[in-house]
Amino acid sequence: MKKSLILLLVTVCTAASFAQKFDKEKLDRYLQTLEKNDKFMGSVAISENGKIIYSNSLGYSDVETKTKPNETTKYRIGSISKSFTSALILKAMEENKLSLDTKISKYFPNIKNADQITISNLLNHRSGIHNFTSDDEYIKWSTQKKSEKDLMDIIEKGGSDFEPNSKADYSNSNYVLLSFILEKIYKKSYSEILTEKIIKPLGLKNTFYGGKINLKNNEANSYHFENGWIKERETDMSIPLGAGAIVSTPSDLLRFADALFGGKIISENSLKLMETLKENYGYGLFQMPFGDKKAFGHTGGIDGFSSNYGYFPAEKVSFAFTSNGKNFKNNDIAVAILSAAFKQPYETPTFKLIDLKTEDLDQYLGIYSSKDTPLKITITKNDKILTAQATGQSGFPLDATANNMFKFDQAGIVLEFKPSEKKMILNQGGKSYNFTQE
Incomplete structure (x- = not known):
């Protein structure tokens, strides 16, 4: 029922046969x-x-x-x-x-x-x-x-x-x-x-x-x-x-x-x-x-x-x-x-996360706006979990993957924070959007 259209895309696909053993x-x-x-x-x-x-x-x-x-x-x-x-x-x-x-x-x-x-x-x-x-x-x-x-x-x-x-x-x-x-x-x-x-x-x-x-x-x-x-x-x-x-x-x-x-x-x-x-x-x-x-x-x-x-x-x-x-x-x-x-190469993902203290998240909190999109993104926390919420949308939890790096796998979103510059970069679908903390 949801309004969505998802196409399956890969950049390389060579000929393959089911005659080979399925792994x-x-x-x-x-x-x-x-x-x-x-x-x-x-x-x-x-x-x-x-x-x-x-x-x-x-x-x-x-x-x-x-x-x-x-x-x-x-x-x-x-x-x-x-x-x-x-x-x-x-x-x-x-x-x-x-x-x-x-x-x-x-x-x-x-x-x-x-x-x-x-x-x-x-x-x-x-x-x-x-x-x-x-x-x-x-x-x-x-x-x-x-x-x-x-x-x-x-x-x-x-x-x-x-x-x-x-x-x-x-x-x-x-x-x-x-x-x-x-x-x-x-x-x-x-x-x-x-x-x-x-x-x-x-x-x-x-x-x-x-x-x-x-x-x-x-x-x-x-x-x-x-x-x-x-x-x-x-x-x-x-x-x-x-x-x-x-x-x-x-x-x-x-x-x-x-x-x-x-x-x-x-x-x-x-x-x-x-x-x-x-x-x-x-x-x-x-x-x-x-x-x-x-x-x-x-x-x-x-x-x-x-x-x-x-x-x-x-x-x-x-x-x-x-x-x-x-x-x-x-x-x-x-x-x-x-x-x-179709016997094409693919990798099993790794989900290595880093453990942050709740006070470590304080530097990311706030409202971020961008010249690239009218949406604003609000960053909040619940104990040790950082949450992002775009204007008019539901919030989603972020997983910490590296210093200042967080992701939301379900939507393919990666957020990179630059606290000293009060900036945040949102990466999704091969595109990047620059945000500034208000």
Whole structure:
């Protein structure tokens, strides 16, 4: 459900073959290092030619009871749900129940520009319909049950951000509306349609439309890291629908991907429609480059859950991971998984930290501003933990890695302080921003 687009990027990728021995032990060590240093909890799987060749589960599905996850532990997959919803819409098109060119005024006459917006525009985020999960108010009601009328009122009130089909911008509202369209044409709930059209035919035993998390069903709670794993709140699953309400496992996601790209869910022509990109958006798919190879897939995030899956058509290789707690960049994890899969070099990270006294942190405290960005960053401390908070954003803890150097792995942020000059340098994504203490 979270509004994000993560692409997998590496600068060098030479030819490799799965005929070589897959180094399971090295990938195990990489993931176990993340687990040991409280960087990742979740499950991972890789398949080749429709056969799962690697799976692993780490951390805890429930921290309070120290319950370990396994291959059938189920996670909320967030926006990966959009790939399922897109496939369902195209399947309905194949059954002559709808047309991609149909204007949504047929279903939702009260939405702004409804007579200009097509079902196709919803699928590739070109509708202009405002994304309700971007609103500040969303977090206040996201744990409350909402009816179709409630959600329609919210979407209608949100209005339009741009003229339909003039550009693309990610909006969960689009896929909530697509879910309602499916329910209207089949006269069944989204959950029933999903089960009937995809889950049962593919035998996805650990995939379903989510409800309240049930630990007895081997479902995972989700967490964020703040000097320890802190349990996250639960979005009420009446809200995300086909935009983000599906629960699954990496193994089931691989079975779904292999079936989708293998022509077992929709036709080859429909699949080509899903893969056709306009301003980086397909129908429920993104393209994910890995060196000279290209995958189609999607990322997901809801509450403390995050997920990623991709399928490489040329190599017939797919990967997926689901996480219920991360304190490290998902993109780096994905790159390591794919490097292992394609026999590329990758390093197991080290997490050597230095131990500072609480008084050592006093020299960094204050508000920092920059000519490079309107954001201000406030540095505070809680005992021996330094915390940074940018304007309008949540605070995040910093790990001390060297004298005057701190990092936040989850966002790939490194902060370098120069106390004598009252300056701070923020490094992220290959860019540097200079800040001065006010």
